[in-house]
Amino acid sequence: MADISLRKPSLTERLARALKPKASGEKLRKKSWSGPEARKPSSVGGSSLGRRGVGSRNQYTADDNLDQVDIQTGERRDDTELLHNLAHTGSFDSLHDPIHDPSQHNSSISGNEVFAKLPDRAWNNLVAHLVLSSTATLAFSCQVLRNRLKKDAWSILNLSVNHDQKIEFLVTLDSSLPDHLLCYQCAIYHRRTKKGEEKLKAANILNPLFNCPWANEPTEIPLKSWLVPGHKLPFSFVQLTLRHERYGSQYGIPVRDLDRRWKNVNSGWSQQIRYYYHNNHLLMRSVSKSFASAGLPPSGLRHLLYSANHDYFPYFSVCSHWRDGELMNLCKCALGHIPMPRETITQQLQKGKMISRGLLHSNPIVTLCSKCRPMRRCPECPSEYLIEIKFEENRTDPNPVTRFKQAISVTRWSDLGDGSTPLSLEWAACNGRAEYDSFAHIGKRAISGTFESQSGVTMPSQRMLSLNPKNVKLGEEGHDWY
Ligand SMILES: [Zn+2]
Ligand SMILES: [Zn+2]
Ligand SMILES: [Zn+2]
Structure with a gap:
């Protein structure tokens, strides 16, 4: 039997001996942070923090490992804990704050003093x-x-x-007077006599919204804006709707209460007027339509377009600059594109022996020319116009053969201003009382585009031409308008 003491120790025994703890060694205990003095300086000429901060991961070596071991406990140091302890966790009350320091200024002095x-x-x-x-x-x-x-x-x-x-001074008080409305003739806030019940009525119906001694006196201030024959928009309704939008229901009436739709039995023109509040302004759109025959002579065109009972104003809505420029000529041009109605050979033979091939294949869809098709903008006020010829149903016609007819449609879009005073730029310009350069003021976004976008309709981009390209201003004295 071999002597065990003489036996060469195995590799396992040698490793166990080397790793056996010394008798004098203390038991390892977790020790909490008790201050920087408990730590051995990690290295000469700089802390481990500095080393690790400056060096990159690639420079991390075995020495770094040794530097982070506590020599008394043998525990690996956690520098994150050190950083957290260095962070400020208390309040900043001790810092000097010149802004909030009451000794820096005397708060006892009020603004009034x-x-x-x-x-x-x-x-x-x-x-x-x-x-x-x-x-x-x-x-x-x-x-x-x-x-x-x-x-x-x-x-x-x-x-x-x-x-x-x-x-100007009284306008600043508007938001504090829901029961009153500013009268521009008297320069006084009158009490609203029909508060919340104000209704827009035709021009020939007395419709006072407050008791004003000057209500029926002529004035230079544009207190009403012309819409169509027999209908005007009083400025007080612009005030009421814009006050409603700005300050609340107590101050006026909703914008939709101004919308109107009617048909004039005598003239045959139908009207639809809508309003829209946008960006602190009141926008208006008026669509006027009338059935029209083909090949009307000049007298027929005039009879169709002008109201003899209203100083020969057009039946559709116009700004005060309608006599200057091309508006009426463009309407006459558009009416000239209406084709003669379709006729069968039998219908043609009943009138005579001549047969026209054009009448056999008359196209009900009318394409306007480059002059009357584009949208036009009045150069002197925020108004835009579009003239169209449409094939529409005349429901009052009992004959199904002639029920569908060509109709002229004139649409006007206008910006009626911010409703502050009747002398505010847009309102005064539409009524011919202010100098206004519409192409400079309105810019790229057309009023028509802004208005139609409210109902999700995107207007096809098209040229916007001036209504008065030659800028001739003769008003009633000119001859082109009639
Ligand atoms: Zn008054
Ligand atoms: Zn044309
Ligand atoms: Zn105009």
Whole structure:
């Protein structure tokens, strides 16, 4: 039997001996972080943090491993814990905050006291730079300012020469007066006598919305806008609808309450007028239609287009610049494209011996020419026009053979402005009371496109030409309009 002590130890025994803990060794215990002094400096000339921060993963070596082992516990250090302890977890109350430091400014001085302490000279300088309406608004803002400005602003504003400035001041009070409506003739807020019940009526029906001593007096202020013969849009309805949109139902009536549709039995023209609130403005679209015969002579064209009872205004909606430019000529041009109605050989032979092949194959779909087809924009106001010839059903015609007829349709889109005053740019321009360059103001997005997009209709892109390409302004004196 071989002596065990003399036996050469196996590899397993040698490894077990090498890994046996020393007798003096302490038991390894997890030790919590007790401060940087408990740690051995990781290396000379820089911490392990610095090393790891500067070096990349590729430079990570076995030395790094050794540096992160605690020499007393043999535990691997977690530098993440060190970083978290360095982070600020308390409040910043101890930091100096000049903004919120009450000692930095005297909060006991109110704005009113500052205003009250300003010398008269400073106030006079300030007021000298303001227009009357702004001074009046400033005096209205608080009691201190009212005392400083001594109500003078309001007295001066009451002079008749300052009517426009007074209106400008009164407009700023609009949002605080739901029961009243600003009257531009009196420059006074009158109480609404039919609050919430205001209805748009035909031009020949008295329809006062408040009691005004000047209601029936002529005025230079454009208080009504011409729509079609017998119908005007009073500015007070623009005020009511825009106030409703801006401030709420107590202030006016919904925009849809202005929509109208009717047919004039005498003229045969049917009208459809709709309104739309967009970007703080009231937009309008008017579609006027009338059946028209082919080959009308000049007198027939005039009879169809102009209302003899209304100073020979057109039956369709027009802006105040309709006599200048091409509008009426374009309508006559479009009517000239209506083909003669289709006739069979028998129908032609009943009239005579001649047979026309064109009448046998008359196409009911009319294509307009390059002159009357494009959309037109009035150069002097935000109004756009489109003339069309459509094959439509005349439901009042009992004869099924002649029930479908050609009809002329004239559509006008207009921007009626922001409803602030009857002298606001768009409203005044549509009524011929303001200088306006529509191509510069409206830009690329046409009013028609904006209006039609509300119902999801995308207008096909087409040329927008000027209604008055030669810019000739003769008004009623010109001859082209009739
Ligand atoms: Zn009045
Ligand atoms: Zn044409
Ligand atoms: Zn115009």
